[in-house]
Amino acid sequence: MDKIDVDGITIAHELIGKAGDPAVALTPGGRFCMDVPGLRELAENIAAGGRRVLIWDRPNCGYSDTVLRGASESETQAEALGSLIRKLDLGPTAICGGSGGARVSLLTAARNTDICSHVCVWWVSGDPIGLMQLGGFYCGEAGTAASMGGMEAVLETASWAEHIGKNPEARDKLLAMDPRKFIEMMQKWSSVYVPSDTSPVPGMTLRDWAQLSMPVMVFRSSETDLSHTRATSEWVHRLIPHSKIVDPPWRDDEWNYQSGRQRAGDVGITIFTSWPKLAPQVLEFISQ
Numbered sequence: 001m002d003k004i005d006v007d008g009i010t011i012a013h014e015l016i017g018k019a020g021d022p023a024v025a026l027t028p029g030g031r032f033c034m035d036v037p038g039l040r041e042l043a044e045n046i047a048a049g050g051r052r053v054l055i056w057d058r059p060n061c062g063y064s065d066t067v068l069r070g071a072s073e074s075e076t077q078a079e080a081l082g083s084l085i086r087k088l089d090l091g092p093t094a095i096c097g098g099s100g101g102a103r104v105s106l107l108t109a110a111r112n113t114d115i116c117s118h119v120c121v122w123w124v125s126g127d128p129i130g131l132m133q134l135g136g137f138y139c140g141e142a143g144t145a146a147s148m149g150g151m152e153a154v155l156e157t158a159s160w161a162e163h164i165g166k167n168p169e170a171r172d173k174l175l176a177m178d179p180r181k182f183i184e185m186m187q188k189w190s191s192v193y194v195p196s197d198t199s200p201v202p203g204m205t206l207r208d209w210a211q212l213s214m215p216v217m218v219f220r221s222s223e224t225d226l227s228h229t230r231a232t233s234e235w236v237h238r239l240i241p242h243s244k245i246v247d248p249p250w251r252d253d254e255w256n257y258q259s260g261r262q263r264a265g266d267v268g269i270t271i272f273t274s275w276p277k278l279a280p281q282v283l284e285f286i287s288q
Helices: 039-047 073-087 100-111 127-154 158-166 168-175 179-191 206-210 230-239 254-263 275-286
Strands: 002-006 009-016 023-027 052-056 093-098 116-122 216-219 244-246
Touching: 002 073, 009 039, 009 073, 023 039, 023 073, 023 100, 039 052, 039 275, 052 073, 073 093, 073 100, 093 100, 093 275, 100 116, 100 206, 116 275, 127 158, 127 168, 127 179, 127 230, 158 168, 216 230, 216 275, 230 244
Parallel strands: 023 052, 023 093, 093 116, 116 216, 216 244
Antiparallel strands: 002 009, 009 052
């Protein structure tokens, strides 16, 4: 793992594969870090196909800096990814990700078209239930904690736990914040998750969708997945007329199945367990 300063933010990252090979940037979901099981294995599988793969910790994730600014957390993370690709001089990069990583990938590609060769996304979050879950988890839990117990209480929330555990500076950064200012930021960030009639992805405007002229592949979501609905993936496909929509290489109830196994405490299981299976389809698509 390496760290680099990007626009005043320290970003932890790793490059897998041979220098000079065409680049791929992979972003996971949630506030999971680049060490989450399933992500690295996917990166290694793609690197074995002749690509140089960037995995990284987004701001507020893993070993990267705590950053509380911007219109939304995803937009701040997208700005960081675009700047990171430029700082590492990776050249035209296939920008790929799932769940929250899909949102960050789409925002990054739309606002950095000159460095994006392809876009590939899966588990695109959307629809009222899925978006309200995001607002509650990312913002509501921590904002409510701050209102009841100040920033000390925020340290105990599930949404910040992994980041604080991996980056001790995050604890100090959060404790130094004025709870009122923190709550204001959580209110601002949560407002992005209000369902829209014009765009399925929080933060993506119609102008952003129009910028996606590069090849785009969307993995169709499951009918049973209320966090990343099939309707959302198909709406994304319609907004990008030249995009390709395909079925993923896993069971139809993958999200519910892996979530259940994780809650049951199955050793080594995460919701990203099957992600390495994506490599053949991703490699085939980005080779075109």
